[in-house]
Amino acid sequence: xxxxxxxxxxxxxxxxxxxxxxxxxxxxxxxxxxxxxxxxxxxxxxxxxxxxxxxxxxxxxxxxxxxxxxxxxxxxxxxxxxxxxxxxxxxxxxxxxxxxxxxxxxxxxxxxxxxxxxxxxxxxxxxxxxxxxxxxxxxxxxxxxxxxxxxxxxxxxxxxxxxxxxxxxxxxxxxxxxxxxxxxxxxxxxxxxxxxxxxxxxxxxxxxxxxxxxxxxxxxxxx
Amino acid sequence: xxxxxxxxxxxxxxxxxxxxxxxxxxxxxxxxxxxxxxxxxxxxxxxxxxxxxxxxxxxxxxxxxxxxxxxxxxxxxxxxxxxxxxxxxxxxxxxxxxxxxxxxxxxxxxxxxxxxxxxxxxxxxxxxxxxxxxxxxxxxxxxxxxxxxxxxxxxxxxxxxxxxxxxxxxxxxxxxxxxxxxxxxxxxxxxxxxxxxxxxxxxxxxxxxxxxxxxxxxxxxxxxxxxxxxxxxxxxxxxxxxxxxxxxxxxxxxxxxxxxxxxxxxxxxxxxxxxxxxxxxxxxxxxxxxxxxxxxxxxxxxxxxxxxxxxxxxxxxxxxxxxxxxxxxxxxxxxxxxxxxxxxxxxxxxxxxxxxxxxxxxxxxxxxxxxxxxxxxxxxxxxxxxxxxxxxxxxxxxxxxxxxxxxxxxxxxxxxxxxxxxxxxxxxxxxxxxxxxxxxxxxxxxxxxxxxxxxxxxxxxxxxxxxxxxxxxxxxxxxxxxxxxxxx
Numbered sequence: 001x002x003x004x005x006x007x008x009x010x011x012x013x014x015x016x017x018x019x020x021x022x023x024x025x026x027x028x029x030x031x032x033x034x035x036x037x038x039x040x041x042x043x044x045x046x047x048x049x050x051x052x053x054x055x056x057x058x059x060x061x062x063x064x065x066x067x068x069x070x071x072x073x074x075x076x077x078x079x080x081x082x083x084x085x086x087x088x089x090x091x092x093x094x095x096x097x098x099x100x101x102x103x104x105x106x107x108x109x110x111x112x113x114x115x116x117x118x119x120x121x122x123x124x125x126x127x128x129x130x131x132x133x134x135x136x137x138x139x140x141x142x143x144x145x146x147x148x149x150x151x152x153x154x155x156x157x158x159x160x161x162x163x164x165x166x167x168x169x170x171x172x173x174x175x176x177x178x179x180x181x182x183x184x185x186x187x188x189x190x191x192x193x194x195x196x197x198x199x200x201x202x203x204x205x206x207x208x209x210x211x212x213x214x215x216x217x218x219x220x221x222x223x
Numbered sequence: 224x225x226x227x228x229x230x231x232x233x234x235x236x237x238x239x240x241x242x243x244x245x246x247x248x249x250x251x252x253x254x255x256x257x258x259x260x261x262x263x264x265x266x267x268x269x270x271x272x273x274x275x276x277x278x279x280x281x282x283x284x285x286x287x288x289x290x291x292x293x294x295x296x297x298x299x300x301x302x303x304x305x306x307x308x309x310x311x312x313x314x315x316x317x318x319x320x321x322x323x324x325x326x327x328x329x330x331x332x333x334x335x336x337x338x339x340x341x342x343x344x345x346x347x348x349x350x351x352x353x354x355x356x357x358x359x360x361x362x363x364x365x366x367x368x369x370x371x372x373x374x375x376x377x378x379x380x381x382x383x384x385x386x387x388x389x390x391x392x393x394x395x396x397x398x399x400x401x402x403x404x405x406x407x408x409x410x411x412x413x414x415x416x417x418x419x420x421x422x423x424x425x426x427x428x429x430x431x432x433x434x435x436x437x438x439x440x441x442x443x444x445x446x447x448x449x450x451x452x453x454x455x456x457x458x459x460x461x462x463x464x465x466x467x468x469x470x471x472x473x474x475x476x477x478x479x480x481x482x483x484x485x486x487x488x489x490x491x492x493x494x495x496x497x498x499x500x501x502x503x504x505x506x507x508x509x510x511x512x513x514x515x516x517x518x519x520x521x522x523x524x525x526x527x528x529x530x531x532x533x534x535x536x537x538x539x540x541x542x543x544x545x546x547x548x549x550x551x552x553x554x555x556x557x558x559x560x561x562x563x564x565x566x567x568x569x570x571x572x573x574x575x576x577x578x579x580x581x582x583x584x585x586x587x588x589x590x591x592x593x594x595x596x597x598x599x600x601x602x603x604x605x606x607x608x609x610x611x612x613x614x615x616x617x618x619x620x621x622x623x624x625x626x627x628x629x630x631x632x633x634x635x636x637x638x639x640x641x642x643x644x645x646x647x648x649x650x651x652x653x654x655x656x657x658x659x660x661x662x663x664x665x666x667x668x669x670x671x672x673x674x675x676x677x678x679x680x681x682x683x684x685x686x687x688x689x690x691x692x693x694x695x696x697x698x699x700x701x702x703x704x705x706x707x708x709x710x711x
Contacts, residue, residue, distance in 0.1 A: 009472045015479035022486045055468055084471050088571065105475035106508055109482035109501045129544075 001026040001120070002045065006038045007053040007082070008060070012105070016051060016082070023113070025049075025120040035060040035069070042073045049120070050074070051103075054083035054090060063090075067097040067175070075171075075180040078223060080119055091130045095209045098175030100223075101125045101216075122223035123151045124173070126216040151221035160202045168195040172208050173215065173222055251432045255371050256320045258428070260309050262367040269363060271301045273356045274335065280349050281338040293337050300334060325377040328368070332381035335360060342389040347402070350395070354406075357382045358413060365417055370424030375417075383414045459522045467515050474508045513644040520651040527569035527655045531679040534564045534605055538598055541577045545585075553590035559597040564605045565679040568656050573676070576652050579645045580609050580672055587613035587670070608673040615666040624662070625650045 003026040007013045013031040020026045030045065032038050034056055050070055054063040061069060063081065070079050078101070081094045086104035094102055103115045104127050118125045154166055161169065164185070171181040178196075182189045205211045215222050274297045282290035304327065312323045338353060345353065361379040368374045391407035481504060485497045519525050542558045549556040584594045592612040599606055616624055625646050653660050657677045664670040 009476060011476040012472065012479060015476050015483060019479055019483040019486075022483050084468065084475055105478065106471070106512075107478070108505050109478060109485055109497075112478060112482045113486065 001048045002028040003030075003049040003051065004038065004041060004045070004047045004077075005029060005031040005051045006033070006035070006056065006066075007031070007051075008033050008055075008057045009053075012053075019113070019116060020120075023116060023120065025116065035066045038066070039069060039073060042070065047074060047077045050077050050079045051082050052079060054081050054085060054094065064093055064097040067094060067099050071098045071175040072177070075176045075184070076174070078119075078174055080125075086127045086130070088130050091126060092209070095126075095212045100174055100212065102127060102130070118151075118219075121151065122221050123219055124212055124216040124222060126213065131213070131217050151219040153221050157218060157220050158202060161199060165195050165199050165202075168192060169199050169211070170222055172196060172199075173212060247429075247433055247436055250436050251429055252318065252321060254432050254435070255369050255428070256312060256324070258369050259324055259367070259371075259374070260312065262369075263308055264305055266363065266367045267301050267305050270331070270335070270360065271298065273360050274301075277335070277338040277353055277356050280345065280352060281341050284344040284349070285341050289340075290338070293334075297334055300331065304331070321371070321374065325374050328364075328374055328378035329381060332378040336382045336385045339385050339389050343393040347395055350390070354386060354390075354410070357386050358410070361414070361417055362420075365421045365424055368421070369428045370421040370426075371428075372418070372421060372425065375421045379414065379417060383410055383417075387411050387414075456523075460524050463515065463519055463522055463524060466518075470515075471508065471511060474504055474511070477504050478508075510644075513648065516648055517644055517651070520648065520655070525572075525655065527572055529567055529569055529656065531565050532568050532570045532573070534566045534568075534607060534676065535561045535598060537570060537573060537577070538596060538607065541574065541581070542596060545581055549585060549594065552585055552588075554585060554588050555593045557593060557595045559595050561598050562600065564598060564600060566605050566676040567679050568658070568676045572652050572656060573658075576649050576656075576658070576674065577609075579649045580674075583645055584609055584611035584613060584670070587611065589613070592669075603678045604675050605678065606673050606675050608671055610669060610671040612669040615668055615670055616662075616664040617666050621662060621664060 003020060005013045005016050005020075007016070010031070010033060013033070017029045017031060020029055026049065030041055030047075032041055036059075038050075038052070052063070052066060052070070056063075056066070060066065063083075067079050067081070070077065079099050080101035080103060081091075081099045082103045082105060083090065083094075084105045086102065086106065091102045101119050101124050103112070103119065103125055105112075107115070115125045154169070155161070155163075167185055168181060168187075171184055172178075176184070178189050178192045181187070182192045185192070187195075200206060200211065203211055203214055205214055214220075274294065278290050278294040278297070281293070308327060311327070312320050315323060335357060342350065342353070361383055364375055364378045368378065387407040387410040390410065391403050394403045477500075481497060481501045485494070485501070489497065538558070538561060542556060546556055581594065581596075588594060588611045594612075595608075595610045597608045597610070650660065652658075653674065659675040661673040661675075662670070663673075
C-alpha cells in the first residue's frame with residue numbers, strides 16, 4: 001500500500017510514518033506539510049491511503065476544501081483525517097466533505113495503534129465519543145462486540161446488497177463523486193444514482209455521511 | 224452660551240478630533256450651507272409675492288415700463304435661485320460657499336430695494352406698504368439665514384438702509400419731522416434690533432452644531448472603543464486557537480512515537496518505561512486540555528447553543544457510555560428515575576458537565592461504592608442529581624471546591640489526579656447555560672451534586688426521545704458548534 005501523510009508538524013508525520021511501517025501497513029510513504037505540496041505529490045503518485053491533518057495552518061486549504069480536492073485528484077484513494085481536534089462537528093464536516101475515517105491524535109498509544117490498524121484493515125474509524133452521541137435508526141441489529149480488527153464483512157452484514165451495489169457503495173464511501181463511480185464501474189451516472197438510492201434504502205440511511213457513520217459504528221470491513 | 228469641552232481620548236486614532244474649534248467652525252459652515260439651501264427654496268415664494276405687491280405699487284405711480292421689466296426680471300431671478308442656487312453654491316467649497324450665498328442675497332436685496340427709486344412719488348399709505356414689505360422680508364431673513372451675520376446683512380442692508388434714506392431725503396408734501404427723520408431713525412433702530420435677533424438665532428444654531436459635533440465625537444470614540452474591544456477579543460481568540468493547536472502538537476508527536484516504540488521488540492522493563500511515558504503523556508494532554516477549556520470559557524469565546532433537549536435521553540446515553548468505565552472500577556452505576564423531561568440547554572456542553580461530574584464521582588468513590596443518578600421534576604423545574612458514596616468533602620472546603628486548582632486534602636500538590644479544574648469548568652459551563660448547581664456532602668458518606676437546567680421553551684425538541692433513535696442527518700447529527708477552533 002502507498003500512503004501519503006499531510007501534516008504541518010513534520011515530527012508528527014515522521015512518527016506516523018514509523019508507526020505505519022512498524023505495523024506493516026505501508027512501506028512506501030510520502031510526507032508533506034501543506035496542501036499545495038500534497039496536491040503536487042498527488043499528480044505524480046497514485047496513493048491508496050491519505051492521512052491528512054484537519055488544520056494545516058493559514059497557508060493551506062481548509063480541511064473540508066482539501067478533502068474535496070484530494071477526492072477529485074485521487075478518486076481511488078481513501079482520505080482519512082488525523083486531528084488534534086476531534087469534536088463532533090469537525091468529524092461531521094470531514095465526513096460530509098468525503099473523508100472516510102477520523103483518527104484523533106489525542107488518545108493513549110494503544111487506542112492510536114488500534115485506530116490506525118482498523119483503518120488499514122479497511123474499516124471506517126470514527127472516535128467513540130462521536131459514535132456515542134449520534135444516534136442511528138439501524139442501531140442494535142448489527143452492533144458487533146467483536147474485537148476492533150476483525151470487522152464484519154459488508155456482504156455478511158448486508159446480504160441484501162448485490163455485488164454491483166456493494167462496489168458502488170464502496171466507491172461512494174471512499175468519497176468518489178457519482179461521475180467517477182460511473183467511470184470506474186462502467187455504468188451510466190443515472191444507474192449509479194439508482195444503485196445508491198437502493199443501497200441507502202437497504203442500509204436505512206439517507207445519504208453517504210449517514211452510511212459512513214453506520215459502517216463505523218458496526219465495524220464493517222468496507223475496503 | 225457655554226460648551227462642555229469634548230474629552231478626546233488618547234487612544235483615539237482620529238486626529239481631526241483634536242482641534243475642536245476648527246472642527247466646530249467647519250461644521251457650522253457646513254451646517255449653515257445645508258440649512259440655507261434647505262430654507263431658501265421655500266423663502267422664494269414669499270419673496271416673489273412681496274415683490275409682486277411692491278411692483279404693483281410702483282407700477283401705479285410710474286409711467287415707464289421699468290416696474291414691469293423689474294417684475295419679470297425678479298421672476299427670472301427667483302426661478303434661477305429656486306433651481307440653481309444649490310449648484311451655484313456647492314460648485315465651490317469651504318468659505319467660498321458662504322461668499323456665494325452672500326453674493327446671491329446681496330443681488331436679491333438690491334433688487335427688492337428697486338421700487339424705492341420711485342419713493343418720492345408714493346403716497347404715505349404706499350410708503351408705509353413698501354416699508355412693511357421690506358421690513359417683513361428682512362425680518363424673515365433672520366431665520367432663513369440662520370442668523371449668519373454677513374449673509375443676513377448682505378440681504379437686509381441693501382433694503383433697509385435705502386429705505387431709511389428714502390424716508391429722510393424724499394419727504395412727502397405734508398411731511399413733518401416724524402414722517403421724515405423720525406421714521407428713518409425707527410427703521411435704523413429696527414435694523415439694529417434685527418441684527419440682535421440674528422445674533423441670537425446664530426447662537427442657537429452654533430449650539431446645535433456643537434451638540435451635533437459632540438455627538439459625532441462620542442460616536443467616533445464609541446466606535447474606536449468598540450474596535451479596540453473587538454480586536455482584543457479577536458487576538459484572545461487567535462491566541463487560544465493557536466495555543467490549542469500548537470501547544471498540543473508536541474504531545475501528539477510524543478504519543479505517536481510512544482505508540483510506535485511500544486510495537487518494537489522490547490524487554491519488560493523498557494515496556495514498563497514506555498507504559499509510564501504513555502501515561503505521563505496522557506495526563507499532560509488532559510491537563511492542558513482542561514486548562515485551555517477554562518481559558519476559552521474565561522475569554523468568553525464559548526457561546527452556548529441553547530435549544531430544547533430531552534434530558535432523559537442525554538442522561539440515558541451518558542449512563543450507557545459510562546457503564547463500562549464504572550464496571551472496570553468496581554463501582555455500581557444506578558439510574559434511579561428517568562422520567563420524560565425536556566429542558567432548555569446546549570447538549571454538547573451539558574454532556575461535558577455530566578462527564579466532569581461523573582468523572583469526579585468515579586475518582587472519589589472507592590471500589591464497591593455506588594453512584595446513583597436521578598432525574599425528577601419539581602413544578603416547571605427539572606433536577607438531575609449525581610450521588611456517590613465517596614469520601615465526601617469537609618464542610619469547610621465546600622465553598623472552595625469550585626475554585627480552579629483547588630483540591631481537598633492535596634496539600635502536597637500531587638497533580639497525578641488532575642489539576643483540580645473539573646468543577647471550575649462545570650461551574651463556568653453551568654453559568655453559561657443558566658444551570659443552578661447545588662452541592663451537598665458528608666465526609667465519609669458521600670457527595671450529591673444536583674443540577675437544575677432552565678425549563679424548555681415552546682419550541683420543538685431537538686434531542687430525540689430515547690425510544691426512537693434517528694440516524695445522523697445534518698439536522699440531527701452533532702451540533703454544528705463546539706469548542707472554538709483555529710481562527711480563520
